[in-house]
Amino acid sequence: xxxxxxxxxxxxxxxxxxxxxxxxxxxxxxxxxxxxxxxxxxxxxxxxxxxxxxxxxxxxxxxxxxxxxxxxxxxxxxxxxxxxxxxxxxxxxxxxxxxxxxxxxxxxxxxxxxxxxxxxxxxxxxxxxxxxxxxxxxxx
Amino acid sequence: xxxxxxxxxxxxxxxxxxxxxxxxxxxxxxxxxxxxxxxxxxxxxxxxxxxxxxxxxxxxxxxxxxxxxxxxxxxxxxxxxxxxxxxxxxxxxxxxxxxxxxxxxxxxxxxxxxxxxxxxxxxxxxxxxxxxxxxxxxxxxxxxxxxxxxxxxxxxxxxxxxxxxxxxxxxxxxxxxxxxxxxxxxxxxxxxxxxxxxxxxxxxxxxxxxxxxxxxxxxxxxxxxxxxxxxxxxxxxxxxxxxxxxxxxxxxxxxxxxxxxxxxxxxxxxxxxxxxxxxxxxxxxxxxxxxxxxxxxxxxxxxxxxxxxxxxxxxxxxxxxxxxxxxxxxxxxxxxxxxxxxxxxxxxxxxxxxxxxxxxx
Numbered sequence: 389x390x391x392x393x394x395x396x397x398x399x400x401x402x403x404x405x406x407x408x409x410x411x412x413x414x415x416x417x418x419x420x421x422x423x424x425x426x427x428x429x430x431x432x433x434x435x436x437x438x439x440x441x442x443x444x445x446x447x448x449x450x451x452x453x454x455x456x457x458x459x460x461x462x463x464x465x466x467x468x469x470x471x472x473x474x475x476x477x478x479x480x481x482x483x484x485x486x487x488x489x490x491x492x493x494x495x496x497x498x499x500x501x502x503x504x505x506x507x508x509x510x511x512x513x514x515x516x517x518x519x520x521x522x523x524x525x526x527x528x
Numbered sequence: 529x530x531x532x533x534x535x536x537x538x539x540x541x542x543x544x545x546x547x548x549x550x551x552x553x554x555x556x557x558x559x560x561x562x563x564x565x566x567x568x569x570x571x572x573x574x575x576x577x578x579x580x581x582x583x584x585x586x587x588x589x590x591x592x593x594x595x596x597x598x599x600x601x602x603x604x605x606x607x608x609x610x611x612x613x614x615x616x617x618x619x620x621x622x623x624x625x626x627x628x629x630x631x632x633x634x635x636x637x638x639x640x641x642x643x644x645x646x647x648x649x650x651x652x653x654x655x656x657x658x659x660x661x662x663x664x665x666x667x668x669x670x671x672x673x674x675x676x677x678x679x680x681x682x683x684x685x686x687x688x689x690x691x692x693x694x695x696x697x698x699x700x701x702x703x704x705x706x707x708x709x710x711x712x713x714x715x716x717x718x719x720x721x722x723x724x725x726x727x728x729x730x731x732x733x734x735x736x737x738x739x740x741x742x743x744x745x746x747x748x749x750x751x752x753x754x755x756x757x758x759x760x761x762x763x764x765x766x767x768x769x770x771x772x773x774x775x776x777x778x779x780x781x782x783x784x785x786x787x788x789x790x791x792x793x794x795x796x797x798x799x800x801x802x803x804x805x806x807x808x809x810x811x812x813x814x815x816x817x818x819x820x821x822x823x824x825x826x827x828x829x830x831x832x833x834x835x836x837x838x839x840x841x842x843x844x845x846x847x848x849x850x851x852x853x854x855x856x857x858x859x860x861x862x863x864x865x866x867x868x869x870x871x872x873x874x875x876x877x878x879x880x881x882x883x884x885x886x887x888x889x
Contacts, residue, residue: 511572
């Protein structure tokens, strides 16, 4: 059973914050400036940050929801959504059991993981070509 | 014997896409506490990584470290065991028993001599020839020395294997020592903690498997990626410490407002571990988030380092003023230490161990 199945609802106290959210938003603003100036993308690993109880939810509220959401299914689901700030994407990767294995903010025009990978494109083309090829003649 | 090919080959055989592999590497980067952009480097290294044979020996321990590992969720234990390592011997997790189990250990040691990874949890009793813990009639000391000879590297999991842990606590009746006290000629990585954080166990394993060789270690042989900072450095209650706001009891207004637990005995300032960021139970929380101070379980001799509820600013074995010893100046210290010495020797005569409480009376 996954921890998600245990019916405990975390009640976030909006008043409680040690300032992590504001600090992180400032960092995101700095990375956005860099993206605009140089085109350099960046990633922030949310699991490496010491959030106080409730601050994670506060960050979600602060970043909000943008125009694009994507669902990916590759060794477990992934939820990818643009926040209300274009260029700021929230990526949550789950494993097959439904546990979060990576939770990050990507500052980029488009999340890298959503692009078709060259290796997969080549393998897909081979599959398509073998389907189109006439069946090999048999001896009988 | 299991397939020892590269991870990429095995994933490709299972029809796993490059994108899925990249996602896996992103999760691995997060797990290994590496910069999030290093997924591509991990993918390149993993593509070449071979699946090594792993022999896991459990000595004087409580199985808490194995319990912790089996709660690892990123990657799952199954994927770690079957995709990344070939776990050839682990007497709690393996199906084989008796002679068959011991044979799988000796077979793996022979076939992969010089290449296998040896994992040890538990301390090693050395008193009276090491008779206090034996497996299949052989002492832990003997088994460790034999297995260490052919190991490429040794990972000591848990505070017992890393530093002696609770079996070594005073008065250490079995003469318990750490792996590094016995083995001197092999690289050893200490993953301390009682138990260690599951994600740290798998993270260090993954790092070793991905990049080979040893990660950067601190002066106690622990990987800096996870033990480089103190709990206090990364604690979300740290701002309250800086503001001088401390909980005085476990149920006062300060405690309810999430103030710093320093005065309630929190050992966060002297404890190096990743609890404050990696957290426990799949990233749910860690002890300080539940309102209890850190016990310092990833540090050597944590069990004997004074009371769990005594502030770090107090000496580990404080001398309290005996009643009526109101003598001025240095004489107080002398009088007190004499009084305490007398208590100690009285306790000795009565065949009782002198405890911290005796000294504080």
